[in-house]
Amino acid sequence: MNLIQFMGAVELGLLYGLVAMGVLLSFRILDFPDLTVDGSFPLGAAVCAILIVSGVNPWIATFAASLAGMVAGFTTAWISVRWNILHLLASILTMTALYSINLRIMGRPNIALLGESTIFSPIEELPWPHLYTMSAAMFVVTVFVLILLYRFLSSEKGLAMRATGANMRMAKAQGIAVNRQILFGLALSNGLVALAGALFAQSQGFADVSMGVGTIIAGLAAVIVGEAFFNPKVIFAALIACVVGSIFYRLVTAMALNASFLGLQASDLQLVSAVLVGFAMVTPKLRAKILDFKASRGGQ
């Protein structure tokens, strides 16, 4: 792996860290398996791209993209809460619908942002090497969002949301409006994912209707790998763990791209990523087992 590839993986990993935090919010904190993200990621890209090519300020475009993502998340939650539909099904409905909606928004399947002014344009014009400045910019964005999210989750409102996910009946008994928590939580989660989509489109130079493929997998893998490595006990650690997990996932993909020396072909990439992530997930458990085994031997 060369340095550019490494920094590229870090940059993408930080960007997908936003997705990972969104997934952490829905899957772990709210206990709501949400597949909407496969649609809200390209939704963010679509809204951002069409606004930018129409001449809107890229910051406003990015903000609008996040809002659109929030609407998508809200819709999923509303279908599930209002009509009492299984969360998984509700999210699949929204995700499927978003494909057509994204096409409508863009008016065509692919919008190029090459040569357009984006929120990264000032950074790209800096005299320093592009690969460091972009990663640094992504780092600032992700850490900023992480801190905001942490502050929210430690506030009274955030605690109510966490209580809803931890034990809904108990939360209800404490006078928390649980449905409202789910509606807001999913909106927030998908807002983050759409923000990631908007940033992705701007940093990669295009929005494509197919670019949502694999978003949920990347997000989930980041959350699970992060948990496997750090075993976080507090929310701050969990947020950091999923961002680090996301970077790890991208590094694994980068490694898989370089695995040709093992006789692997370009088409084996997905398999290699899956195996490596699986290995990362199993390692802590294996280690625990070995330690257990040693402890029991020592005890005798």
Add this chain to the structure above:
Amino acid sequence: MSNANLLKNTLQTLLLTLSLNFKCSAELPPRSIAITQFVDHVAVDTVREALLEELAQEGYEEGKNLTVDFENAQGNAATAGQIARKFIGLKPDVIVAITTPSAQAIVKAVGKDDIPIVFSAVTDPLEAGLVSSLKDHKGKVTGVMDAPPIKEQFKFIKTLLPATKTVGVLYNPGDSGSVSSLEIIREQAKQQGFTIVEATPVKSSDIQAAVLQLVGKVDVLYIPLDNMLVSAMKTLSTTALKHHLPLFAADSGSVEAGALACVGYSYRQAGIKTGEMVAEILKGKDPAEIDVASPATIDIFINKYALEKLKITLPEAVRRQAQFY
């Protein structure tokens, strides 16, 4: 490598060595190229293979004096971005980007770096933002565009099956290639006096239903250059044959996979043209001086099996010109 290929290669090498012209591969300085594509399907793979063959003809043989790094994004945009980073780190002499999303990811990632980029299998490089103009683009990006000759394709339907009244068009509304050609398809069908009925499967599991939706309503089926449909051409052509529908495609790979016929640029030709461009750059030409081009020739491709099944007789002129699969 198959035995036949091995034999062919050995013969070629022998011929090269025997010929008085000693401009054979060994004399050209070693070069490196990096190739990436967004998806796997027959058409895209053909471009890559033809490209490498053409480079070998020009004296750059993979494994001898040409290092080839190849990566496939497998439909994942983030992976395409990571592949782009890998390639920039490798600093090859030329990056070849096959298909639109891969080309966009490469062009963005290369940024101001000075690596020549040659794209291929891109329908509309202007709308994709790859080049500022097709001629005199003055940049480090050039390549081969393959906007299919739709006018000729619809004329050909008329020639082959003059009784045709309605044409069923299947396309994935999420495919930039097919959507960008849709306007022209509607226009050209009108010119030939055809009525168009559209069906839009968005994933390969919808294809069967989409074809059934058209059975009885249309005389023939037409498939534009659509990544998803082209990858599922075997299913598509079997279903169409079962319902006795002649299936016209926009690329030769589809005819090989069972579609009745197509008029168009063969992906081989596109690959060869791409190879010519890459070789020119490897030999020192500035990519800014190479205009974006289409493949050199238009060909007719016919699938023999489908032809027999549908009991269609070819006009003599077509028979002489066509290539059969």
